[in-house]
Amino acid sequence: xxxxxxQQRKIINTAAAWGVGLLIFFPILWTVLTSFKTExxxxxxxxxxxxxxxxxxxxxxxxxxSNYARFLWNSIIIAGxxxxxxxxxxxxxxxxxxxxxxxxxxxxxxWMLSTKMxxxxxxxxxxxxICIKLGVLDSRGALVIILMLMNLPIIVWMxxxxxxxxxxxxxxxxxxxxxxxxxxxxxxxxxxxxxxIASTLLLNFILAWNxxxxxxxxxxxxxxxxxxxxxxxxxxxxLFFAKLSAASTMAIAPILILGWFSQKQLVSGLTFGAVK
Amino acid sequence: MGQIKLNxxxxxxxxxxxxxxxxxxxxxxxxxxxxGPSGCGKSTLLRLIAGLEDITTGHIEIxxxxxxxxxxxxxxxxxxxxxxxxxxxxxxxKNIAFPMKMAGIDEDEQNRRIEGAAxxxxxxxxxDRRPGQLSGGQRQRVAIGRAIVREPAAFLFDEPLSNLDxxxxxxxxxxxxxxxxxxxxxxxxxxxxxxxxxxxxxxxVVLRAGVIEQVGSPxxxxxxxxxxxxxxxxxxxxxxxxSGAEAEKNGATTIGIRxxxxxxxxxxxxxxxxxxxxxxxGSDTFIHVHDTGLADMVTVRITGDIQAKHGxxxxxxxxxxxxxxxxxxxxxIE
Amino acid sequence: xxxxxxxxxxxxxxxxxVILLLGWMLVPLIMTLIFSFKQYLxxxxxxxxxxxxxxxxxxxxxxxxxxxxxxxxxxVGGVLLITVIIGVLLAILLxxxxxxxxxxxxxxxxPFFVMPTVSALVWKNMFMDPVNGLFAxxxxxxxxEPIAWLSEASLPSIVLIVSWQWLPFATLILLxxxxxxxxxxxxxxxxxxxxxxxxxGYITLPHLSRAITIVVLIQTIxxxxxxxxxxxxxxxxxxxxxxxxxxFQRVLESQNVGxxxxxxxxxxxxxxxxxxxLMRIVGKxxxx
Numbered sequence: 001x002x003x004x005x006x007q008q009r010k011i012i013n014t015a016a017a018w019g020v021g022l023l024i025f026f027p028i029l030w031t032v033l034t035s036f037k038t039e040x041x042x043x044x045x046x047x048x049x050x051x052x053x054x055x056x057x058x059x060x061x062x063x064x065x066s067n068y069a070r071f072l073w074n075s076i077i078i079a080g081x082x083x084x085x086x087x088x089x090x091x092x093x094x095x096x097x098x099x100x101x102x103x104x105x106x107x108x109x110x111w112m113l114s115t116k117m118x119x120x121x122x123x124x125x126x127x128x129x130i131c132i133k134l135g136v137l138d139s140r141g142a143l144v145i146i147l148m149l150m151n152l153p154i155i156v157w158m159x160x161x162x163x164x165x166x167x168x169x170x171x172x173x174x175x176x177x178x179x180x181x182x183x184x185x186x187x188x189x190x191x192x193x194x195x196x197i198a199s200t201l202l203l204n205f206i207l208a209w210n211x212x213x214x215x216x217x218x219x220x221x222x223x224x225x226x227x228x229x230x231x232x233x234x235x236x237x238x239l240f241f242a243k244l245s246a247a248s249t250m251a252i253a254p255i256l257i258l259g260w261f262s263q264k265q266l267v268s269g270l271t272f273g274a275v276k
Numbered sequence: 277m278g279q280i281k282l283n284x285x286x287x288x289x290x291x292x293x294x295x296x297x298x299x300x301x302x303x304x305x306x307x308x309x310x311x312g313p314s315g316c317g318k319s320t321l322l323r324l325i326a327g328l329e330d331i332t333t334g335h336i337e338i339x340x341x342x343x344x345x346x347x348x349x350x351x352x353x354x355x356x357x358x359x360x361x362x363x364x365x366x367x368x369x370k371n372i373a374f375p376m377k378m379a380g381i382d383e384d385e386q387n388r389r390i391e392g393a394a395x396x397x398x399x400x401x402x403x404d405r406r407p408g409q410l411s412g413g414q415r416q417r418v419a420i421g422r423a424i425v426r427e428p429a430a431f432l433f434d435e436p437l438s439n440l441d442x443x444x445x446x447x448x449x450x451x452x453x454x455x456x457x458x459x460x461x462x463x464x465x466x467x468x469x470x471x472x473x474x475x476x477x478x479x480x481v482v483l484r485a486g487v488i489e490q491v492g493s494p495x496x497x498x499x500x501x502x503x504x505x506x507x508x509x510x511x512x513x514x515x516x517x518x519s520g521a522e523a524e525k526n527g528a529t530t531i532g533i534r535x536x537x538x539x540x541x542x543x544x545x546x547x548x549x550x551x552x553x554x555x556x557x558g559s560d561t562f563i564h565v566h567d568t569g570l571a572d573m574v575t576v577r578i579t580g581d582i583q584a585k586h587g588x589x590x591x592x593x594x595x596x597x598x599x600x601x602x603x604x605x606x607x608x609i610e
Numbered sequence: 611x612x613x614x615x616x617x618x619x620x621x622x623x624x625x626x627x628v629i630l631l632l633g634w635m636l637v638p639l640i641m642t643l644i645f646s647f648k649q650y651l652x653x654x655x656x657x658x659x660x661x662x663x664x665x666x667x668x669x670x671x672x673x674x675x676x677x678x679x680x681x682x683x684x685x686v687g688g689v690l691l692i693t694v695i696i697g698v699l700l701a702i703l704l705x706x707x708x709x710x711x712x713x714x715x716x717x718x719x720x721p722f723f724v725m726p727t728v729s730a731l732v733w734k735n736m737f738m739d740p741v742n743g744l745f746a747x748x749x750x751x752x753x754x755e756p757i758a759w760l761s762e763a764s765l766p767s768i769v770l771i772v773s774w775q776w777l778p779f780a781t782l783i784l785l786x787x788x789x790x791x792x793x794x795x796x797x798x799x800x801x802x803x804x805x806x807x808x809x810x811g812y813i814t815l816p817h818l819s820r821a822i823t824i825v826v827l828i829q830t831i832x833x834x835x836x837x838x839x840x841x842x843x844x845x846x847x848x849x850x851x852x853x854x855x856x857x858f859q860r861v862l863e864s865q866n867v868g869x870x871x872x873x874x875x876x877x878x879x880x881x882x883x884x885x886x887x888l889m890r891i892v893g894k895x896x897x898x
Contacts, residue, residue, distance in 0.1 A: 009706075009707075010707055010708055010709070013703070013706040013707065013708040014708040014709045014710065016703060017703050017704060017706070017708050017711075017714045018710065018714055020700060020703065020714075020718070021713075021714040021715075021717035021718050022717060024717060024718050024720075024721060024774070024777065024778075025717040025718070025720055025721075027721070027729070027732055027733065027736075027737065027774070028720055028721065028724065030732075030736065030744070031732050031736065034736065043742040046747060046751065047744060047747055089626050089627050089630065090627060092623030092624070092626070092627075093623060093624045093626070093627035093628070095620075095623060096619075096620035096621070096623045096624040097624070099616075099620075100616050100617055100619075100620035102617070102620075106893065106896050108624070108628065109896070110889050110892065110893050110896075112627070112628075112631055113889065113892060114882075114885050114889055115631050115634065115635045117831050117881050117882065117884070117885035117888070118635065118639075118878060118881065119834060119835045119854065119874070119877045119878060119880075119881045120835060120837075121835065121837070121854045121857045121858055121861075121874060121877055122638075122639075122642055122857075122874035122875065122877045122878040122881075123638030123639060123641075123642055123874065124857070124858065124861055124862070124870075124874070125641075125642065125645060125861045125862075125867050125870060125871060125874075126637065126638035126639075126641035126642055126645070127638055128861075128862070129641070130637075130638075149630060149631065149634040152627060152630065152631060152634075153631070156627060167359055167361065169357045169358070169359050169361040170359075170361045170362075170363065170364075172328050172348075172355075172357070172361065173355065173357055173361035173362075173363075173422075174363075174374070175328065175347075175348045175349055176326060176328075176348050176349070176353065176354060176355040176375075177349070177354075177374050177375035177378055177422070177426070178349040178350075178375055178378035178379050178426075179349065179374075179378050180349070180378075181616075181619050183378060187374075188363055191363075191365040191366075192363070192364060192365055194365075206723060209725065210723070210724075210725040210726060212725060212726045212727050212837065212838035212841075213835070213837045213838065216727075216837070216838060216841060217858075217862065226725070227725055227726075227727045227838070228727075230725065230727040230728050230731055231727045231731075231838070231841065231842050233731055234731060234734070234841075234842045234843075241735060241736055241742065244731060244732075244735060244736070245732075245736070248728045248731065248732055251725060251728055252723070252724050252725060252728055255723050255724075255725070256720055256723050256724070258723075259719070259720070259722070259723030260716050260719070260720075260723075263715070263716075263719050263782065266719075266722070266779075266782060270779070270828065327613070328613065329613060330613045330614050347613075347615055
C-alpha cells in the first residue's frame with residue numbers, strides 16, 4: 001500500500017508492538033537478569049529490576065556442579081549427532097524426490113510427514129523395551145537414532161523444497177560432463193544447496209536440543225542432556241532462583257541465538273510448506 | 277569422429293508416444309539443426325541422443341558402436357543447455373575445468389585447454405568471476421567453453437540462444453557458426469527459430485509431432501519443400517498458401533507462393549486486393565493484402581520502397597516458375 | 611530427466627530413509643498393538659497372556675480416564691483459543707508500519723526456542739511460586755492474597771505456560787500469511803466504502819482462514835502430546851493429568867504395559883484423525 005502513514009499512527013503502532021513484544025519476552029529477560037543476582041536479591045520483595053549488584057557467582061556455581069558440562073556435552077552430541085545423521089540419510093532421499101519424481105513421490109512424502117504425527121507416548125513402551133533389550137537405555141547413541149528418526153520427515157521435507165528450487169538442467173549438465181551420481185551430488189548439488197542445508201541443520205538442531213519426551217524418559221545419569229538437567233531443578237533446588245536462572249540461561253542462550261537466525265525456515269519447516 | 281545414427285527410435289511417456297519410429301543419420305562434422313514448432317519433439321530427440329532420456333525402442337549408434345544403453349557421461353557428447361546450466365558456485369575457470377576434472381585429465385593439460393578456450397571465446401578476463409557476475413552472452417560462451425574442452429565427438433545445443441536479446445543472438449549465431457568452421461566437429465542444434473536453422477545448418481531436420489517432415493540443406497528446403505507444412509515453416513515472412521479455384525487452375529489442391537516471389541503493381545496484375553498494413557523496413561516493404569478472394573490475407577515482399585497505404589487497391593502477379601503446388605494430402609507435386 | 615538408470619538410482623537412494631521410517635513406525639506400533647491385547651505387568655509377573663479387548667475397556671472405564679480427557683481438551687482448547695486469537699491480533703499489529711519491526715519480531719518469537727523444561731520451571735518457580743514468585747509480589751502489592759497457581763488454578767496455569775510457548779509459532783505463521791495478502795484488495799474494499807472492521811471481517815479473516823486451520827491442526831498434534839510442561843510443574847496432580855500423561859503413568863510408573871498400550875492406541879487413533887486433515891491440506895499444496 002503506497003500511502004503515507006501519518007507519523008502519529010506509526011508512533012502508536014510502534015509503542016503497542018514494543019509493549020506487547022517486551023511483555024512476551026519478559027519471562028526470558030527476567031530469567032537472564034535474575035541469573036546475575038544473588039539468591040537474596042532474586043527473591044526480594046519488591047523485585048529489583050536492574051539496580052542490583054551484578055554477580056557471576058551463580059554461573060560458577062552451576063559450572064561447579066561437576067556434571068553440568070556433561071549434560072551440556074550430551075545435549076550437543078545428541079542434537080548435533082541426530083541432525084547430521086538425519087541430513088546424511090535425507091539428502092539422497094530428497095534428491096530422488098526432487099529430481100526423479102514418480103507418481104508415487106507425493107504419497108511417499110506425505111506418508112513420511114504423517115509418521116511425524118505419531119504420538120510418542122503411543123510407542124513409549126516398545127521403544128523403552130527395545131532399548132533395554134539392546135542394552136542402550138540411557139545411552140547417547142540410542143537418543144541420536146531416535147531423535148534422528150523423529151526429525152527425519154522434517155529434514156527430508158525441507159531439503160526436498162530447497163532442492164526443487166535448483167534447476168534440473170544443472171544436474172543434467174553435470175551428468176553430460178561425466179560426473180557420476182556421487183560426484184553430481186557431492187560437487188554440484190550440495191554446494192548449490194548449502195544455504196538450504198544450513199537452515200535445515202539449524203532448525204532441526206534446535207528441535208532436537210529442546211526435545212523433552214524421549215530425552216526425559218530414556219535417560220538417567222549417563223546420557224541425560226540439558227532438558228533432563230533442568231528438569232532435575234523441579235523440586236527443592238528450583239527454589240534457588242538465581243542458580244536456576246543461570247542454568248536456564250546457559251541452556252537456552254545458544255539456541256535462542258540460533259533460533260533467531262532460523263525464524264524464516266521455521267514457517268516452511270514446521271508447516272510442511274502449507275503456509276507460504 | 278562423430279557420426280550419429282538413429283535406428284527405428286521411438287519414445288513414449290506413459291501411454292503417449294511422442295516419437296514414432298524414426299530413422300536419421302547425422303554425418304561426421306555436419307552441422308545439423310532440428311527445427312519445428314514447440315512441442316514437436318525436437319528437444320526430446322536431442323535428449324535421447326544425449327542419453328538424458330531412455331529411448332523406448334530402437335537403437336542409437338555413435339561412431340558405429342551401439343550407445344543405446346550407454347549413460348550420458350560415457351557417450352563422449354557435450355551439451356549446451358537453454359538455461360546455460362552453469363554451476364553457480366564455481367568460478368568460470370572451475371566451470372570449464374569441471375568436465376576435465378571428472379575425466380581425470382591432468383592439471384597442466386586442463387589449464388592449457390582452459391586458456392585455449394578462454395582465448396577463443398573472449399573469456400580470458402572473466403575466468404575468476406562467478407557465472408552470476410556475467411552477462412547473458414558471456415554465460416553462453418562459458419557454457420560453450422565447458423563443452424569445447426571435453427573435445428567431444430559431437431556438440432548438442434538445446435535452444436542455446438533463446439534467452440538472449442535479438443542483437444546478441446545474431447552475434448552468437450555467427451560465433452557458433454565460426455566455431456563449427458574451425459573445429460569441424462559434429463553439431464546438433466535444436467531451435468524453433470527457422471532463421472537460425474537457415475543461417476547455420478548444413479542440414480535441417482524439420483520435425484512435427486515427433487515425425488520428420490523433411491531432411492535437407494537449407495536451400496533444398498526453401499526451394500522444394502516436400503509438403504505444405506515445411507513450405508509454411510521455412511521462410512520469413514511465411515509462404516502464402518492458397519487453395520480453391522485459383523489452385524485448381526494450376527492443377528493442385530493448394531498452391532504456395534512466397535512473398536518475395538510476387539510482383540506488385542498499383543495499376544494492373546493477376547490478383548486484385550486492398551492494402552491492409554504496409555510495413556516499411558527501408559530495405560524491404562511487407563504488404564499485407566486483403567480482399568483478394570484467395571485467402572484471408574496475402575503477404576508480399578518488395579525490395580525497396582513503394583507508395584502503398586492502407587485502403588489502396590493493389591494488383592499482385594505471382595512469378596509462375598516459383599509457384600509451389602501441393603496435392604490433397606499436402607504433398608508436393610513436381 | 612528420467613532414465614532407467616536414474617530411476618533405479620533414485621529408488622536406491624530413497625531406500626534408507628523409507629526403510630528407517632517404516633521400521634520406526636511399524637515395529638513399535640505393532641508391539642504396542644500386541645501389548646494392548648495382553649495382561650502385561652513387567653514387574654509383577656510379566657506377560658500374563660491374551661485378554662482380548664479388556665485393556666481397552668478398562669482404560670476407558672477407569673476413574674482417571676474421563677478427567678484426563680477433560681484435562682486434555684481444556685488444555686488443547688484453551689491454548690488454541692488463546693494462541694489463535696492473540697496470534698491474529700499480534701500478526702496484524704506486527705504487519706503495521708513501525709520502527710524496529712525486526713527487533714519486535716525477534717522478541718515475540720523467542721519463547722518458541724526456549725526448551726519446554728526451562729519454560730515450565732521458570733514459570734513455575736519465578737512467576738507462579740506462591741511465596742517468592744513475581745505474581746505473588748504483584749498480588750501483595752495490590753493487597754491481594756497470593757494464589758498458589760499450580761495447585762489452586764492448575765489448568766489455567768498450564769494453559770498460560772503452554773500458550774506462551776506456542777503463541778510465537780501461531781503469530782509467525784499468521785504473519786507470513788498476512789504478508790501475502792494483496793494490499794490492493796484492501797484498498798479496493800476501502801474505495802468501496804468498507805470500514806476497517808468490515809475490511810477485517812470480509813477480507814483479512816477469510817484470507818487467513820487457511821493459515822488458521824493449519825495452526826490449529828499442527829498445534830493440536832503437538833498439544834495432544836505435551837509432556838515436559840506437566841512432568842516438571844505438577845507431575846499430573848491437581849487435575850492436570852492429560853491423556854498423554856495418564857498413559858505415561860500407566861506404562862512407566864505403574865508398569866501396567868497392557869493398559870498403557872491400549873491407551874497409546876487410543877492416542878494414536880486420535881492423532882491420526884487430526885493428521886488426516888492436515889495431510890489433505892499439505893497434499894493439495896504439493897500439487898499446486
